[in-house]
Amino acid sequence: MSKKLLVKDVMTSPVVTVLFSDPVISAVNKMITHDIGAVVVMSGGMPTGMITERDVLRKVVLEGLDPRKTMCQDIMTTPLVTIDAETPIEKAFLLMKEKDIRRLPVVREGRLVGIITEKDIIRKVL
Template sequence: MNTLRTIMKNKDSTEVWSVGPQQSVLDAVTLMARLGIGALLVMDGEQLVGIVSERDYARKIILKGRRSETTPVSEIMTADLQTATPGMTAQHCLGMMTEGHFRHLPVIEDGKVVGVVSIGDLVKCVIADQQVVIEELERYVTGG
């Protein structure tokens, strides 16, 4: 079973992208679009205070007729976050995310953000793990 530490080491980008809570929603959405990502951590200095996603934008700005230029990220972010530690398994975190209906999981070690994993990162890892097991079983069954 792969842990988040292993997954983060193997990711193409280990950069943790964030915005401040008082930045405008427009700033956050512009950064997400430029980076091709679906969510940003909301950091007050070194302190993780929330996460803001494209879904937050769609549901809390667009559908409510608010202005992204004047609304601060703090008004639409998710502040009640679940987090993970680097030693947690992909399978465990995938279960957390499925049950909690969220797609991005901040990874915390010693009180500091060390990364973010997406549900796509975890699914890719679980599929790779299962492929290894399938290949081992095929070799066992065929005597190879």
């Protein structure tokens, strides 16, 4: 992998988000509308968690919960693992492997500026 490529060069922006107080159905609708597998959960303008399709299946569907009544904050994955936009993509890939995750919200000075996935990195380096 090239040492010159930074996360900011590969990330997707803007990021699809939901509020922590939104119902899960809102997250599901955004994932369907944007054809994505995850949304970042925001609280007070800051990224605080993530919800993936798997989270919805495991924590809502399999538990028999109503996605209209279950809030995003109740099923989001926390603490949120993020990465700085200026980080080399090699480090992003290693962090994903270490944490066994496929997506990393990208931050600059604590603010959400993008998202990078394993697929993004693989597409860029191949």
